[in-house]
Amino acid sequence: MKLKVKNFDWLAGRPVVILNNKTAKKINVFQGDRVALQNSKKFYSIVDIFPKLVSEKEIGLSTEITKLLDIKQGSLVDVSPAPMSPASILIKKKINGKTLTEKEFSIIIEEIVTNNLTEAEIAYFIAAQKMQNMTIKESISLTKAMIKQGEKLEFNSKYVADKHCIGGIAGNRTTPIVTSICAAAGLTMPKTSSRAITSAAGTADVIETLSNVEISLSELKQIVNKHNACLVWGGSLGLSPSDDKIIQVERLLNLDVESQLLASIMSKKISAGSKYILIDIPHGPGGKINTLTQAKNLGNKFKQIAKAFNVKIIIAYTDGSQPIGNGIGPVLEMLDILKVLKNDPTAPKDLKEKSIHLASDLLNLCGQKNSLKKAREILASGKAYEKFKDIINAQNKSNNFDEKVKELKLAPYKKTIISPEDKKITKIDNKKINTLCRILGSPETIGSGVYLHKHKGKISSKQDLITLYSASKLKIKEAEEYYKKEKPITLK
Amino acid sequence: MKLKVKNFDWLAGRPVVILNNKTAKKINVFQGDRVALQNSKKFYSIVDIFPKLVSEKEIGLSTEITKLLDIKQGSLVDVSPAPMSPASILIKKKINGKTLTEKEFSIIIEEIVTNNLTEAEIAYFIAAQKMQNMTIKESISLTKAMIKQGEKLEFNSKYVADKHCIGGIAGNRTTPIVTSICAAAGLTMPKTSSRAITSAAGTADVIETLSNVEISLSELKQIVNKHNACLVWGGSLGLSPSDDKIIQVERLLNLDVESQLLASIMSKKISAGSKYILIDIPHGPGGKINTLTQAKNLGNKFKQIAKAFNVKIIIAYTDGSQPIGNGIGPVLEMLDILKVLKNDPTAPKDLKEKSIHLASDLLNLCGQKNSLKKAREILASGKAYEKFKDIINAQNKSNNFDEKVKELKLAPYKKTIISPEDKKITKIDNKKINTLCRILGSPETIGSGVYLHKHKGKISSKQDLITLYSASKLKIKEAEEYYKKEKPITLK
Numbered sequence: 001m002k003l004k005v006k007n008f009d010w011l012a013g014r015p016v017v018i019l020n021n022k023t024a025k026k027i028n029v030f031q032g033d034r035v036a037l038q039n040s041k042k043f044y045s046i047v048d049i050f051p052k053l054v055s056e057k058e059i060g061l062s063t064e065i066t067k068l069l070d071i072k073q074g075s076l077v078d079v080s081p082a083p084m085s086p087a088s089i090l091i092k093k094k095i096n097g098k099t100l101t102e103k104e105f106s107i108i109i110e111e112i113v114t115n116n117l118t119e120a121e122i123a124y125f126i127a128a129q130k131m132q133n134m135t136i137k138e139s140i141s142l143t144k145a146m147i148k149q150g151e152k153l154e155f156n157s158k159y160v161a162d163k164h165c166i167g168g169i170a171g172n173r174t175t176p177i178v179t180s181i182c183a184a185a186g187l188t189m190p191k192t193s194s195r196a197i198t199s200a201a202g203t204a205d206v207i208e209t210l211s212n213v214e215i216s217l218s219e220l221k222q223i224v225n226k227h228n229a230c231l232v233w234g235g236s237l238g239l240s241p242s243d244d245k246i247i248q249v250e251r252l253l254n255l256d257v258e259s260q261l262l263a264s265i266m267s268k269k270i271s272a273g274s275k276y277i278l279i280d281i282p283h284g285p286g287g288k289i290n291t292l293t294q295a296k297n298l299g300n301k302f303k304q305i306a307k308a309f310n311v312k313i314i315i316a317y318t319d320g321s322q323p324i325g326n327g328i329g330p331v332l333e334m335l336d337i338l339k340v341l342k343n344d345p346t347a348p349k350d351l352k353e354k355s356i357h358l359a360s361d362l363l364n365l366c367g368q369k370n371s372l373k374k375a376r377e378i379l380a381s382g383k384a385y386e387k388f389k390d391i392i393n394a395q396n397k398s399n400n401f402d403e404k405v406k407e408l409k410l411a412p413y414k415k416t417i418i419s420p421e422d423k424k425i426t427k428i429d430n431k432k433i434n435t436l437c438r439i440l441g442s443p444e445t446i447g448s449g450v451y452l453h454k455h456k457g458k459i460s461s462k463q464d465l466i467t468l469y470s471a472s473k474l475k476i477k478e479a480e481e482y483y484k485k486e487k488p489i490t491l492k
Numbered sequence: 493m494k495l496k497v498k499n500f501d502w503l504a505g506r507p508v509v510i511l512n513n514k515t516a517k518k519i520n521v522f523q524g525d526r527v528a529l530q531n532s533k534k535f536y537s538i539v540d541i542f543p544k545l546v547s548e549k550e551i552g553l554s555t556e557i558t559k560l561l562d563i564k565q566g567s568l569v570d571v572s573p574a575p576m577s578p579a580s581i582l583i584k585k586k587i588n589g590k591t592l593t594e595k596e597f598s599i600i601i602e603e604i605v606t607n608n609l610t611e612a613e614i615a616y617f618i619a620a621q622k623m624q625n626m627t628i629k630e631s632i633s634l635t636k637a638m639i640k641q642g643e644k645l646e647f648n649s650k651y652v653a654d655k656h657c658i659g660g661i662a663g664n665r666t667t668p669i670v671t672s673i674c675a676a677a678g679l680t681m682p683k684t685s686s687r688a689i690t691s692a693a694g695t696a697d698v699i700e701t702l703s704n705v706e707i708s709l710s711e712l713k714q715i716v717n718k719h720n721a722c723l724v725w726g727g728s729l730g731l732s733p734s735d736d737k738i739i740q741v742e743r744l745l746n747l748d749v750e751s752q753l754l755a756s757i758m759s760k761k762i763s764a765g766s767k768y769i770l771i772d773i774p775h776g777p778g779g780k781i782n783t784l785t786q787a788k789n790l791g792n793k794f795k796q797i798a799k800a801f802n803v804k805i806i807i808a809y810t811d812g813s814q815p816i817g818n819g820i821g822p823v824l825e826m827l828d829i830l831k832v833l834k835n836d837p838t839a840p841k842d843l844k845e846k847s848i849h850l851a852s853d854l855l856n857l858c859g860q861k862n863s864l865k866k867a868r869e870i871l872a873s874g875k876a877y878e879k880f881k882d883i884i885n886a887q888n889k890s891n892n893f894d895e896k897v898k899e900l901k902l903a904p905y906k907k908t909i910i911s912p913e914d915k916k917i918t919k920i921d922n923k924k925i926n927t928l929c930r931i932l933g934s935p936e937t938i939g940s941g942v943y944l945h946k947h948k949g950k951i952s953s954k955q956d957l958i959t960l961y962s963a964s965k966l967k968i969k970e971a972e973e974y975y976k977k978e979k980p981i982t983l984k
Contacts, residue, residue: 009544011513021503026936028688030740032611052501084746092745095622119524120741123612127619130587196520248522249612253584254576444493444518 001027002076003059007066015045015068015115017079018060024049027081032118034082039075043068044082044116064115087111088121094128102141109145112242122249126257134259136301140308142259146267151217151238153273155224157188159366162269163358165280166261166298167199168288170433171325171452173333174280175203176231177340177355180384180391181375182362183229190224190272192234197251200437200449201330204233209334209446210404211392223394231391239271240264256288258298266305277306277313278362282320286429292317314365316358322428322456325351329442329449329469331408338405341385350455352379411440411447411469413476417483421461423491425454432488439479440470447471465489493519494568495551502554507537507607509571510552516541519573524610526574531567535560536574536608556607579603580613586620594633601637604734614741618749626751628793632800634751638759643709643730645765647716649680651858654761655850657772658753658790659691660780662925663817663944665825666772667695668723669832669847672876672883673867674854675721682716682764684726689743692929692941693822696725701826701938702896703884715886723883731763732756748780750790758797769798769805770854774812778921784809806857808850814920814948817843821934821941821961823900830897833877842947844871903932903939903961905968909975913953915983917946924980931971932962939963957981 003023010016017035024047029035031049036042037059045065054060059079061071071077084092087108094100100108108125111117117125134142163178179189193203193213204213213233215223220237223230235244243264250257269277279302282288283295299315306313325336325348339347340355356375363371378384389401396404433450441448448471453464466489470476495515502508509527516539521527523541528534529551537557546552551571553563563569576584579600586592592600600617603609609617626634655670671681685695685705696705705725707715712729715722727736735756742749761769771794774780775787791807798805817828817840831839832847848867855863870876881893888896925942933940940963945956958981962968 010542028936032740033744050502084744088745092747095619095745095747118611118744120611120615120744123615124619124745124747127587127616127623131619131623248524252525252576252610252613253580253587253616255584255587255616444520 001079003079004057005071005073005075005077006054006058006060007073008060008062010062011064015043015065016048016062017045017065018048018050018054020054020056020058021049021051022056027079029081032120034085034118036080036082037065037069038078039069039071041069044085046118085111085116087117091121091125091128094132095124097132099135100138100141102144105138105141105145106148109149109242112245113149119249122246123252126246126250126255126260129259130255130257136304139259139262139301140305142263143266143270143305143309146240146242146263147271149242150240150271152271153190153217153221153239155188155190155273159186159276160188160190160273161276161278161362161366162189162191162272162274163278163280163362164265164269165282166265166288168430169282169320170200170323170328170430170437171333171336171351172282172323173203173206173325173337174351174355174358176207176337176388177351177379177384178359178362179229179231180341180388181355181359181378183227183391184378184383184387185363185368185374187228187276187362187366188224189229190220190274191229191231192237192239192268192272193231194234196443197247198254199434200328200442201333202443203231205330205443205446206333206337207231209330209408210401211395213395215395223391227387227390227394229387229391230395232395234268240267243268258301262301262305266302266309270309270311275311276362276365277311278316278358278365279313280316280318280358282318284319284321286431287320289320312365314361316361318354320430323430323433323452324354326452327449328433328452329437329440330446331410332449332451332469334408341379341388343380343382409447411445411471413471413473414467414469415476415480416467417465419459419461419463419465419491423459425456425459425489426492427490428452428456429488432486435486436468436479436482436488439482440468440475441472445471459491493571495571496549497563497565497567497569498546498550498552499558499565500552500554503556507535507557507560508540508554509537509557510540510542510546512546512548512550513541513543514548519571521573524612526577526610528572528574529557529561530570531561531563533561536577538610577603577608579609583613583617583620586624587616589624591627592630592633594636597630597633597637598640601641601734604737605641611741614738615744618738618742618747618752621751622747622749628796631751631754631793632797634755635758635762635797635801638732638734638755639763641734642732642763644763645682645709645713645731647680647682647765651678651768652680652682652765653768653770653854653858654681654683654764654766655770655772655854656757656761657774658757658780660922661774661812662692662815662820662922662929663825663828663843664774664815665695665698665817665829666843666847666850668699668829668880669843669871669876670851670854671721671723672833672880673847673851673870675719675883676870676875676879677855677860677866679720679768679854679858680716681721682712682766683721683723684729684731684760684764685723686726688935689739690746691926692820692934693825694935695723697822697935697938698825698829699723701822701900702893703887705887707887715883719879719882719886721879721883722887724887726760732759735760750793754793754797758794758801762801762803767803768854768857769803770808770850770857771805772808772810772850774810776811776813778923779812781812804857806853808853810846812922815922815925815944816846818944819941820925820944821929821932822938823902824941824943824961826900833871833880835872835874901939903937903963905963905965906959906961907968907972908959909957911951911953911955911957911983915951917948917951917981918984919982920944920948921980924978927978928960928971928974928980931974932960932967933964937963951983
């Protein structure tokens with residue numbers, strides 16, 4: 001059916017067309033369905049139905065589709081219900097239990113990147129990966145496909161390295177410390193991180209308390225070439241862009257899909273040019289990975305993928321049974337990091353030691369001898385702190401590090417919960433601590449979150465246990481209620 | 493975050509809110525995510541991002557959500573990213589291979605009906621049903637949940653009956669004939685049908701060539717009470733309303749999900765008040781069901797569900813190896829139906845005999861003796877034809893049946909393909925015939941489609957094989973090309 005184009009200055013985030021309800025009925029499409037649009041080119045788009053905006057003879061185009069079709073207001077375009085795309089046929093094949101080839105994954109990922117698949121179709125793809133067996137060969141193919149469809153970085157230096165934690169542990173903000181130590185030791189660390197999805201803060205949220213984290217690929221290269229490292233948000237760089245969309249659909253159900261986790265992490269690291277990769281797999285009861293056996297099983301898959309791409313990898317199997325560090329929430333975590341980098345005696349020991357060991361593992365992977373001693377020295381000497389300052393200043397294009405640190409402020413309302421008597425802390429539930437922080441306003445309110453005065457072990461009567469921070473009295477009250485009901489900390 | 497309400501007179505089809513991109517970023521939601529809206533009530537809604545329509549401090553509401561929240565322009569509403577809904581947690585449980593209870597299916601179906609689940613979440617639900625085992629008990633629970641969330645019909649008569657074909661066969665328009673025979677024999681047949689999804693025509697499309705098919709539940713009751721039957725579109729009646737949404741997501745990949753098929757069919761029939769149900773399961777190579785064993789396996793599941801709801805059921809295992817009837821496309825099929833009902837000697841014998849046998853099965857199920865003879869007599873006597881006329885006139889609220897029949901017109905362009913020499917037709921592919929009709933313009937152009945001059949068996953040199961009908965010369969050409977390339981009819 002030929003329809004008259006009405007261009008809207010409307011950034012819908014993907015190619016969307018607006019149809020009148022009567023037109024939609026005529027061509028037998030519903031909201032969310034796909035139509036094919038054809039003038040000299042042919043593109044696919046998702047249908048939105050909005051009777052007040054277009055008449056029966058018109059079609060409204062989002063900016064994205066206007067650009068793709070290069071089409072003028074008032075011209076005609078042929079609109080028809082789209083048959084299943086090649087990618088949807090392949091997703092159906094995977095749902096039916098078949099194995100897909102590298103070429104086939106490439107078609108699916110390309111259609112995800114060009115917005116040709118609806119979120120429901122991406123959900124089918126994720127569900128198929130989750131419920132049908134994905135061979136390691138398929139995971140490798142998926143990783144290749146994800147790399148192929150995105151930007152790539154290259155650095156001249158030999159030791160381009162990266163670290164990644166599979167997550168699930170509250171606090172655990174080792175990345176800024178490990179990156180600073182390793183960069184000071186000469187490694188090249190183009191570190192990109194994510195924002196919080198379900199946790200109290202992501203590394204990007206924490207770094208953002210001091211510095212700009214949204215920089216372009218070319219700026220990133222400049223900073224890394226000058227300072228050996230950066231600490232930026234990976235979301236806007238276009239490295240493995242399909243991943244952002246897949247994660248968006250995965251998080252609807254907070255699904256953990258192993259093959260997608262493997263491909264997601266490895267594609268981002270390899271796209272960023274890394275040749276030496278450390279993966280931190282925390283494990284423990286109640287975490288993402290419960291046992292060491294499960295952790296090793298996952299670790300071995302990372303190794304097989306790394307081998308296929310000819311990159312060196314080391315897996316750190318770490319304790320995931322409780323939060324790492326004292327502060328949880330963007331500013332609270334940054335304060336812990338600064339204490340560690342400045343060798344403050346009150347710095348959280350667990351965060352410090354874990355960071356040193358991870359840095360040592362990565363230095364060792366890059367051929368540096370006595371790596372543990374070296375990592376410790378770099379931190380103790382203040383070199384890591386200097387490196388961290390340089391990175392922050394470079395990302396801010398200003399030497400304003402000290403001012404920025406002074407501006408770090410905790411949220412104005414707080415409430416400290418104390419131990420009622422001499423007790424033993426037997427468990428600190430990572431998920432519940434994260435939820436508690438979300439209730440308090442993290443990561444949106446950067447100064448909100450919790451401070452854990454103690455980790456697992458003995459606590460005396462009247463000793464401080466946990467302090468809640470929030471910008472709202474009401475949220476403090478809500479968090480207290482949650483705390484009482486859900487007991488994120490078990491005392492015995 | 494508190495935002496100022498801007499009500500749009502915008503029927504989005506579901507509760508949608510429009511956020512500015514900056515606001516969305518602040519509260520950490522993406523397009524398609526869910527937010528919770530709270531004033532004195534609490535509702536969920538899907539996010540659309542449209543920077544030009546609302547400022548950072550505003551939120552645009554679709555008509556649906558304005559009504560739900562009962563909220564005025566300019567008032568404030570608290571907006572926060574929504575945690576996973578109870579239904580999404582249950583869908584995840586099913587993805588993880590667990591069995592769900594009746595209560596749990598009820599929660600999922602309720603959230604589908606109230607638009608609280610995104611299409612991606614519905615896709616996860618469908619995928620979980622497809623890839624994890626669904627016990628017969630779960631199918632029964634799902635059916636119950638689907639019935640519970642919709643409208644129900646009740647009739648005073650004892651023999652409220654229905655028939656349903658699981659589909660996949662081109663032509664095969666037995667419903668109007670079976671309904672007319674059975675209604676004439678005294679059964680009550682509140683027949684609701686669907687429009688075409690991927691086929692050339694649905695029963696509702698075919699009936700619509702003569703009559704209005706979109707009527708209200710109260711009109712439906714009046715017509716059935718007066719004439720024993722109706723032949724309407726089921727889509728707008730609100731019987732098992734979750735089904736329409738589920739089908740919309742299923743058809744993205746044209747997935748056949750057995751548990752959903754069972755629940756979908758049975759919930760609609762039972763909601764319509766039927767106590768006697770005939771299910772036609774065509775089987776044959778290339779169809780939805782390939783073998784009699786598979787057909788019986790499915791048939792037995794229908795029987796188990798019927799037993800749980802205390803309704804009588806009979807399964808007809810029929811030949812699904814080729815199209816039924818000669819015409820395929822809305823008008824072409826109606827012409828076949830009229831020939832059968834009018835006892836025209838040129839009526840397609842396969843359609844006539846199949847309809848008589850199905851009617852006989854249903855009469856027999858309702859306790860009528862000598863049902864085959866009776867069905868044949870009712871058709872031969874013209875009583876079925878009279879009943880059909882009454883139904884059409886009642887649905888049109890006018891005695892215009894004869895005029896309507898005169899207005900039936902085939903599409904203006906046609907092309908007949910003949911057999912090149914003496915041959916045998918060994919196969920007619922249902923799917924390819926449907927695709928051919930879609931290319932020719934069915935079901936949108938009601939007079940388009942194909943006429944099969946012969947079914948499987950011998951054909952002489954130069955004898956007519958198939959005629960293509962379309963409103964466009966170009967489409968005739970396209971269809972010819974498809975015919976040559978895909979060979980929907982195999983000659984040997």
